Amino acid sequence: MSLFRIFINQDDDDMATSKKVITREEWEKKLNAVKLRKEDMNTLVMNFLVTEGYVEAADKFQRESGTKPEIDLATITDRMAVKKAVQNGNVEDAIEKVNDLNPEILDTNPELFFHLQQQRLIELIRQGKTEEALEFAQEELAPRGEENQAFLQELEKTVALLVFEDASNCPVKDLLDISHRLKTASEVNAAILTSQSHEKDPKLPSLLKMLVWAQNQLDEKAVYPHINDLSTGQLQDPSE
Amino acid sequence: MTETSSSAAAVNRGDPISQFLDKIRLSSSAATRNTNTMMEEDNEESPTELNTINSAGGFLIVSPDKLSVKYTNTNLHGYDVGVAQANRPAPFKGLTYYFEIFVKDAGVKGNVAIGFTKEGFIMRRQPGWEVNSCGYHGDNGHIYRGKGTGEAFGPTYTTGDTVGAGIDYASQEFFFTKNGAFVGKIPKDIKGHLFPTVGVHSQNEEVSVNFGKKKFVFDVQGYETSVRNKQQMAIENISIPPNIGYGLVKTYLLHYGYEETLDAFNLATKTTVPPIVIAQDNAMDEDDSSYDLHQRKTLRKLVRNGDIDAALANLQDWYPQIVQDDKSVVCFLLHCQKFIELVRVGKLAEGVKYGRLELAKFVGLTKFQDIIEDCFALLVYPKPEESPVGYFLEDSQRELVADAVNAAVLSNKKDVCHLHSRLELLLRQLTVCCLERRSMNGDQGETFRLHHVLNNNSTRR
Numbered sequence A: 001m002s003l004f005r006i007f008i009n010q011d012d013d014d015m016a017t018s019k020k021v022i023t024r025e026e027w028e029k030k031l032n033a034v035k036l037r038k039e040d041m042n043t044l045v046m047n048f049l050v051t052e053g054y055v056e057a058a059d060k061f062q063r064e065s066g067t068k069p070e071i072d073l074a075t076i077t078d079r080m081a082v083k084k085a086v087q088n089g090n091v092e093d094a095i096e097k098v099n100d101l102n103p104e105i106l107d108t109n110p111e112l113f114f115h116l117q118q119q120r121l122i123e124l125i126r127q128g129k130t131e132e133a134l135e136f137a138q139e140e141l142a143p144r145g146e147e148n149q150a151f152l153q154e155l156e157k158t159v160a161l162l163v164f165e166d167a168s169n170c171p172v173k174d175l176l177d178i179s180h181r182l183k184t185a186s187e188v189n190a191a192i193l194t195s196q197s198h199e200k201d202p203k204l205p206s207l208l209k210m211l212v213w214a215q216n217q218l219d220e221k222a223v224y225p226h227i228n229d230l231s232t233g234q235l236q237d238p239s240e
Numbered sequence B: 001m002t003e004t005s006s007s008a009a010a011v012n013r014g015d016p017i018s019q020f021l022d023k024i025r026l027s028s029s030a031a032t033r034n035t036n037t038m039m040e041e042d043n044e045e046s047p048t049e050l051n052t053i054n055s056a057g058g059f060l061i062v063s064p065d066k067l068s069v070k071y072t073n074t075n076l077h078g079y080d081v082g083v084a085q086a087n088r089p090a091p092f093k094g095l096t097y098y099f100e101i102f103v104k105d106a107g108v109k110g111n112v113a114i115g116f117t118k119e120g121f122i123m124r125r126q127p128g129w130e131v132n133s134c135g136y137h138g139d140n141g142h143i144y145r146g147k148g149t150g151e152a153f154g155p156t157y158t159t160g161d162t163v164g165a166g167i168d169y170a171s172q173e174f175f176f177t178k179n180g181a182f183v184g185k186i187p188k189d190i191k192g193h194l195f196p197t198v199g200v201h202s203q204n205e206e207v208s209v210n211f212g213k214k215k216f217v218f219d220v221q222g223y224e225t226s227v228r229n230k231q232q233m234a235i236e237n238i239s240i241p242p243n244i245g246y247g248l249v250k251t252y253l254l255h256y257g258y259e260e261t262l263d264a265f266n267l268a269t270k271t272t273v274p275p276i277v278i279a280q281d282n283a284m285d286e287d288d289s290s291y292d293l294h295q296r297k298t299l300r301k302l303v304r305n306g307d308i309d310a311a312l313a314n315l316q317d318w319y320p321q322i323v324q325d326d327k328s329v330v331c332f333l334l335h336c337q338k339f340i341e342l343v344r345v346g347k348l349a350e351g352v353k354y355g356r357l358e359l360a361k362f363v364g365l366t367k368f369q370d371i372i373e374d375c376f377a378l379l380v381y382p383k384p385e386e387s388p389v390g391y392f393l394e395d396s397q398r399e400l401v402a403d404a405v406n407a408a409v410l411s412n413k414k415d416v417c418h419l420h421s422r423l424e425l426l427l428r429q430l431t432v433c434c435l436e437r438r439s440m441n442g443d444q445g446e447t448f449r450l451h452h453v454l455n456n457n458s459t460r461r
Helices: A002-017 A024-033 A038-051 A055-065 A073-087 A091-101 A110-126 A130-147 A149-163 A178-195 A203-219 B002-011 B016-033 B036-042 B220-236 B244-256 B259-271 B281-286 B293-304 B308-318 B320-324 B329-344 B348-362 B366-380 B395-412 B422-440 B450-455
Strands: B060-062 B068-071 B082-085 B096-105 B113-117 B133-137 B142-144 B162-168 B173-178 B181-187 B195-200 B206-210
Touching: A024 B422, A038 A055, A038 A203, A038 B244, A038 B395, A038 B422, A038 B450, A055 A073, A055 B259, A055 B293, A073 A091, A073 A178, A091 A110, A091 A178, A110 A130, A110 A149, A110 A178, A130 A149, A203 B220, A203 B244, A203 B422, A203 B450, B016 B329, B016 B366, B016 B395, B060 B082, B068 B082, B068 B195, B096 B220, B113 B162, B113 B173, B133 B195, B162 B220, B195 B206, B244 B259, B244 B293, B244 B395, B244 B422, B259 B293, B293 B308, B293 B395, B308 B320, B308 B329, B320 B329, B320 B395, B329 B348, B329 B366, B329 B395, B348 B366
Parallel strands: none
Antiparallel strands: B060 B068, B068 B206, B082 B195, B096 B162, B096 B206, B113 B133, B113 B195, B133 B142, B162 B173, B173 B181
C-alpha cells in the first residue's frame, strides 16, 4: 500500500515538471490560424529598405506594392550621400552635407562632431599630409579635447599614428582600418535618422531576435517544432 | 527534403488559394467593427472602488465613496478580520497591474494588510492566510502566501505610509512598494482572476485605497518602462547571423513577384561598401520562389492597375490550367475585381451587365456567397468608397487579388509548395510562440501583434 503511494507520488512529480508537448500537426494548425496582414509585412520590408538607405528599391517597392514609405524618399538620398562621403574618406564633404541637411545635427551631437573631425584627421594622416594633420589637430581638435577628457584620450590615440613611420606596426593601427570609416559612417547615419524622428535600426532584425527569444522562453514550458535556421524559416520537429 | 514536402502537404490541404477569401472576410470584419476594435481589445475594465456587498460586514465600515475602510470591532480571534475586495478583478491584458493604500490610522495593533485574493475568498481572513491569496502585512513586514505563517519580506508599515501591491504579468510575479520605493517581489503561483484586497484587524485601523484615480506615489510607469527595457535588452543581446534581413527581404520580393524592387535592391547591395554578403544566396537559387518571376510581376502589375481583362487574357495564354475551372477561387477573385473596377469608375450599368455574365455563376456557392453579396452591395451606395463595403475599393483589395494570382501561379508549378514567403513563416512562428507562452501564463500579459510593433515606436525606447 505504502509502496503504491510512493509510485503514485513520483508520477505526480513528473507530471508537474514535464513540459507540454505540441505535435507538429497541432503546431501547424496554430501557424496557419495566425492572421497576418500583407500590409504589415510590406510595411516591414519598406522600413528595412528605407532605414538601410535603398532609395531606388524603396521607390520601386512603393510603386509595385502601394506601400507608403514612412519618410520622404528624398531624405534617404541625402542621408546616403553623407554616409558614402564618410565611407570614401571625404569627411569634409560629409560635414558640409550634414549641415546642409540640418545644422542642428552636429550642434547637438558634440560626440558625433568630434568623431567626424577625428576621422578627418585620420584621413589626413593616411594621405601622409603630416603638417596639415598637425595643424588640424591643434586648431580644431585640441580645443575640444580640453573640454572633454574622453575626447582628449581619443585625440592622443589618433595623433600617435603620426609617430610611427610604418603604421602597420602601430598599436592604434585599427584607426586606419576601413572598418573605422564604416563605424563613423553608421554613427552619422544614425544621427541623421534620429533627427528625422526615425528609428536608427530597421525593425526586421529586431523581430528576428525576438523570434529566437520567444522560442527560448517557450522552451522552458513546452516542446514544439522550432525554426532553427532563420534564413530558410524551415520548421524542425521537436525530436530533431 | 521530405521535411519540406510533408509540411507543405499539411499546409496545402484543400485549395491554398482559398485563404484569400478569408482575407477578404478579415477586411470586411475589420471594416464593420471599424477602428475601435484595437481600443476595445486593450481597454479592460479596471477596479474603481471597494465592493461593499461582499465585504466583511460587522467588522468594518466602508466609507460612502467606497475608497476607504475602518475597523470598528475589537478583534477577538482570527476569524473577525475586516476585509474588502475591489469591485472588479485586476485587468490582465497589460504588462502590469498596480494599486495603493494609504494607512490613515494603524489603530491599536497595526494589523493592516494589502494583497490579492480570488473571488470566493473568506472575507473574515487576512489576505495571505488562506490558499490562493497573498498579502503584505504591516505589523511585521512579512509576506503571507497561502499559509498561516509569513516569511520575512520587507519593512513594516504604519500610520502615514503608502503601500502598493502589483502584478507583473510578464514575469508572473507579485511586487510590493512602500512610500514610492520598491520593496520586493515573489512568484505569482495563483491562476485566474485576482481581486485587489485590503485587510484591517484592530480597533480604529483606517485605510484608504487608490485604484489609480489619484497619482500613485510609486512610479509604476517607470517600473513598466524598466521591465520593458530589460526585456528589450535581453532581445537585443541575442545574436543572429549578420545581414540575415537582406536574404529575407530578397526572398520576400521574389515570392510576391516584386521584380523591379528586387532588381533595384540586388543592384544596390552589390555596389554597397562593403558589399553585403548574404550567406543564403545559394540556398535561394534552389528556392522555387524565383519561378516565372517575370510573368508573375506582369500579372501583379496588371491587377494593381485595375486592368483585369489583360490579366485574365495573360493567364489564359500562359497558364490555361489556372483559369480552366471558371468557378475557381482565382477566377472568382478576378471577376469580382473587374466588377469592382467598373464600380470605381462609375460604370454601374456595365458592372451590372458584367455581374450577370461572369458573377451569377458563383451565386449559390456557399464558399463565395457572403463575399459576392458584399460586392454587389457596392451598387447600393451613392458613395461606395465611404460605405461599409468601401474596403473593396481600397488599394489593399487589389494587392490581395494580385497576391492570389501570384499564389496560383506558384502553386501551379509542380512540387512548389511555398504558400508563404520565408519572412511570413518566421513571423507566424514568432506570433504563435508569443501566443502560446501567453496562454501558458493563463492568457495574462500583453499580446504580441505585429501591427502594434510596426506602428508603435515607443516599444523601442
